[in-house]
Amino acid sequence: MAGRTGQSEVSNEQTRSADDRRVTESAIATTELQLTYSDGTNAVNGVSLDVPEGEFFGFLGPNGAGKTTTIKVLATLLKPTGGSVRVNGFDVTDDPRSVRSSIGYMAQEVSVDEELTARENIRFACEAYGVSSGERTERIDELLDLVDLADVGDKKAEEFSGGMKKRLDAATALVHDPPLVFLDEPTTGLDPKARNRLWEYFERINEDGTTIFLTTQYLEEADQLCDRLAVILDGAIVEEGSPAELKRRVGGEILDVNLANAESERAATIAREFDAFDEGATVETTEEGISVTAEDAREHGTDLLVALRDADITVTGFNVRAPSLDDVFLAITGEHVEDLEDAAHLENGDRQ
Amino acid sequence: MSSPTASEQSSSQPPQSGNSFLGDVWVNFKRWNLKAVRNPFVLVVSLAQPIIFLLLFTEVFGQIAGGAINQGGAGISYETFLVPAIAIQVSLAAAITSGIGLVNDIENGMFEKVLVTPMNRTAVFVGKTAAEVMRILVQVSIILGLGVVLGAEISTGLVGAVGIAFVGVLFSLWFIALSNTLAVLTRDQESTIIAANLLQFPLLFLSSAFLPLEALPEWIQTFARFNPVTYGVDAARALMLDRDVMTVLEVTQFEGLWNTLVPAVVVLVALALVFGGVAVFMLTRATGSDVQ
Numbered sequence: 001m002a003g004r005t006g007q008s009e010v011s012n013e014q015t016r017s018a019d020d021r022r023v024t025e026s027a028i029a030t031t032e033l034q035l036t037y038s039d040g041t042n043a044v045n046g047v048s049l050d051v052p053e054g055e056f057f058g059f060l061g062p063n064g065a066g067k068t069t070t071i072k073v074l075a076t077l078l079k080p081t082g083g084s085v086r087v088n089g090f091d092v093t094d095d096p097r098s099v100r101s102s103i104g105y106m107a108q109e110v111s112v113d114e115e116l117t118a119r120e121n122i123r124f125a126c127e128a129y130g131v132s133s134g135e136r137t138e139r140i141d142e143l144l145d146l147v148d149l150a151d152v153g154d155k156k157a158e159e160f161s162g163g164m165k166k167r168l169d170a171a172t173a174l175v176h177d178p179p180l181v182f183l184d185e186p187t188t189g190l191d192p193k194a195r196n197r198l199w200e201y202f203e204r205i206n207e208d209g210t211t212i213f214l215t216t217q218y219l220e221e222a223d224q225l226c227d228r229l230a231v232i233l234d235g236a237i238v239e240e241g242s243p244a245e246l247k248r249r250v251g252g253e254i255l256d257v258n259l260a261n262a263e264s265e266r267a268a269t270i271a272r273e274f275d276a277f278d279e280g281a282t283v284e285t286t287e288e289g290i291s292v293t294a295e296d297a298r299e300h301g302t303d304l305l306v307a308l309r310d311a312d313i314t315v316t317g318f319n320v321r322a323p324s325l326d327d328v329f330l331a332i333t334g335e336h337v338e339d340l341e342d343a344a345h346l347e348n349g350d351r352q
Numbered sequence: 353m354s355s356p357t358a359s360e361q362s363s364s365q366p367p368q369s370g371n372s373f374l375g376d377v378w379v380n381f382k383r384w385n386l387k388a389v390r391n392p393f394v395l396v397v398s399l400a401q402p403i404i405f406l407l408l409f410t411e412v413f414g415q416i417a418g419g420a421i422n423q424g425g426a427g428i429s430y431e432t433f434l435v436p437a438i439a440i441q442v443s444l445a446a447a448i449t450s451g452i453g454l455v456n457d458i459e460n461g462m463f464e465k466v467l468v469t470p471m472n473r474t475a476v477f478v479g480k481t482a483a484e485v486m487r488i489l490v491q492v493s494i495i496l497g498l499g500v501v502l503g504a505e506i507s508t509g510l511v512g513a514v515g516i517a518f519v520g521v522l523f524s525l526w527f528i529a530l531s532n533t534l535a536v537l538t539r540d541q542e543s544t545i546i547a548a549n550l551l552q553f554p555l556l557f558l559s560s561a562f563l564p565l566e567a568l569p570e571w572i573q574t575f576a577r578f579n580p581v582t583y584g585v586d587a588a589r590a591l592m593l594d595r596d597v598m599t600v601l602e603v604t605q606f607e608g609l610w611n612t613l614v615p616a617v618v619v620l621v622a623l624a625l626v627f628g629g630v631a632v633f634m635l636t637r638a639t640g641s642d643v644q
Contacts, residue, residue: 111462112462
C-alpha cells in the first residue's frame with residue numbers, strides 16, 4: 001500500500017544493527033525518517049533525531065508540518081516508509097510490541113472512555129499494560145493524585161471538563177511508568193490555568209527521569225518546558241537548538257508600538273536612528289504602527305516612547321512580548337506561520 | 353513514582369507486556385461488559401423493540417396468522433411460531449451495536465489508545481466480541497422466558513432453549529462482522545447506525561420470521577432463500593417446535609428437526625466465516641500501521 005521510498009539508503013543502517021536488539025542509549029534515534037502516504041503525500045521527509053534519555057525534547061511546527069505524523073511513527077501507529085527508527089533501542093518496524101511496552105502516548109485529541117469513571121479508565125490502562133494486580137490499586141491512587149483527580153475518581157469521565165479529561169488522559173499514558181512519553185500538542189485548546197497545571201505534571205515526571213517528546217505549536221510552551229527543540233517545516237527539520245538559541249535567532253524580545261496617525265514610516269526612521277537599543281535591533285512597520293525586535297527591548301522601550309513623543313508622534317498603545325512561534329518562523333524562513341500553514345495544507349491535502 | 357534509571361533502560365531484556373493472549377482477551381471482555389452495565393439504556397432499548405414486536409404481532413396478527421401457520425400441521429400458537437423469530441431479531445439488534453461500539457472507540461480515541469498498548473490486537477477484538485456474545489445469550493434467554501410466560505411452548509425443553517440461544521449467537525456472528533466492517537468503512541457513528549438499521553427490517557420481513565414462506569408472495573420466497581435471517585429463524589424454530597421447518601432447502605437425510613438444523617448451521621457457519629474474513633481483513637488494515 002505504501003510507496004516505500006528511501007529503502008535503499010537504509011539497508012546498510014539496518015544490517016549493521018540487525019543482531020543487537022538494543023543498540024543505542026538514545027531514547028529516540030531516527031535516521032532519514034520518511035513517511036509517504038499512499039496518495040503520494042510526503043508528510044515526513046528525511047527527519048533525523050537523536051533524543052538522549054532524560055531529555056525534555058520539543059518538536060515545534062505549524063499545523064500540517066508533519067509533527068503528528070512523526071509522533072505516530074515513533075509510537076508505532078504508522079510504519080515508516082523509509083529510514084531507520086529506534087525507540088528505547090527497539091526498531092519500530094521489527095519490534096513494535098517492545099516499543100509499545102516501553103512508551104506512553106498521549107494523542108492530540110483527548111482519548112478517554114467517557115462511559116467509565118476516571119478510576120476505571122486508569123485501571124483499564126493498567127491492565128492493558130500488564131501492571132501487576134498487586135500494584136494496581138496503589139498505582140491508580142498515585143496517578144489520580146498526580147493529576148489532581150482523586151476526589152472525582154469515581155465519577156464518569158463524561159462529566160469532566162476538557163482540562164480534566166486531558167489530565168485523565170495523561171494519567172492513563174503513565175500507568176506503566178514508561179521511560180519515554182510522547183505528548184502530541186497536549187495543551188491545545190486548554191485555558192491558561194489548565195495548561196499551567198499540565199505543564200507542572202510534565203515537569204514533575206521529567207524530573208523523575210522520564211524522557212519527554214512533546215509537540216507543540218506554542219513557542220511559549222516549548223520555552224517553558226523543553227531542554228532542546230527541533231523545528232519542523234514541510235516534513236523536514238529546519239532548526240535545532242535550545243529555546244534560548246531559537247529566540248536568539250529571532251534577535252530578542254519584541255516591542256510593538258501602536259500609533260494614532262499614519263506615521264509609521266516616520267516613527268520607523270526615528271526608531272532605526274535611535275541608538276539606545278543593542279546592535280542588531282530590527283524595526284518593521286506594521287498595520288498599527290511599528291514593531292522593534294531587540295535583545296534589550298524591555299529595558300529601553302520607554303526611551304523610544306519618549307523619543308517618539310518628542311517628535312510629536314502620538315502613541316496609542318505599546319506592548320513588550322517574547323517572540324512567538326510566528327516570529328521564529330519569520331526569522332528562519334522569512335514567512336509568516338499562516339502562509340506556511342496554507343502552503344502545507346495545499347501540499348498535504350490537509351493531512352498532518 | 354519510581355524513576356527509570358539508565359541501568360534499567362540499558363538492560364538487554366525487552367520490557368514484558370505482562371499479559372498472555374487470554375489475559376488480553378479478559379481485559380477487553382471486562383471493559384466492554386462494564387460499558388454495557390454502565391449504559392443500561394442501550395440494553396433496555398435493544399430489547400424493547402423485539403419485545404414490542406412480540407407483543408404487538410401476537411395481538412394484531414395472532415388470529416389471522418394462526419390459519420397460515422397451521423396449514424397441514426399440528427396446531428401451534430402464533431406465540432410459539434414467533435418467539436424464535438424474535439430471538440433472532442434480538443441477535444440482529446445486538447450485533448448492530450457491535451459496530452457502533454467500534455465506531456465510538458474510533459471517534460473518542462480509545463481505538464488508537466488501545467493500538468499503542470502492547471496488547472495482542474486479535475485478543476482485543478476477541479474480548480470485545482465475547483462480551484457481545486454474552487449479551488446475546490442473556491437477551492435471547494430473556495426473550496425465551498418472556499415467550500413462555502406469554503404461552504409459547506418449547507417442545508424440546510431446556511436443552512432446546514439453550515440450543516436456541518446458541519443459534520442466536522451463531523446467527524449474530526455474520527452481522528457482528530458486517531457491522532464492524534461498516535464501522536471501519538464509515539468511521540462515523542450515524543452512518544453505521546443508519547446503514548445497519550436500514551438492513552434490519554428488510555432482512556426480518558423478507559424471511560420466514562413472521563409468517564410461513566408459503567403464505568408470502570413468490571418474490572419474497574425467492575429473496576428469503578438468500579436471506580441469512582431465514583436460516584437463523586428456521587434453526588431456532590426447528591428447536592422450538594421439534595420438527596423440520598425449513599422450506600428453502602430440501603434436506604431429508606436426517607431425522608426430524610435435524611433436517612433443518614444441520615443445513616441451517618452449515619449455512620450460518622459459512623456466512624460467519626465469509627463475513628468474518630472480510631471484517632478481519634478490514635480491521636487488520638485499520639489497525640495495521642501500514643500507511644493508508
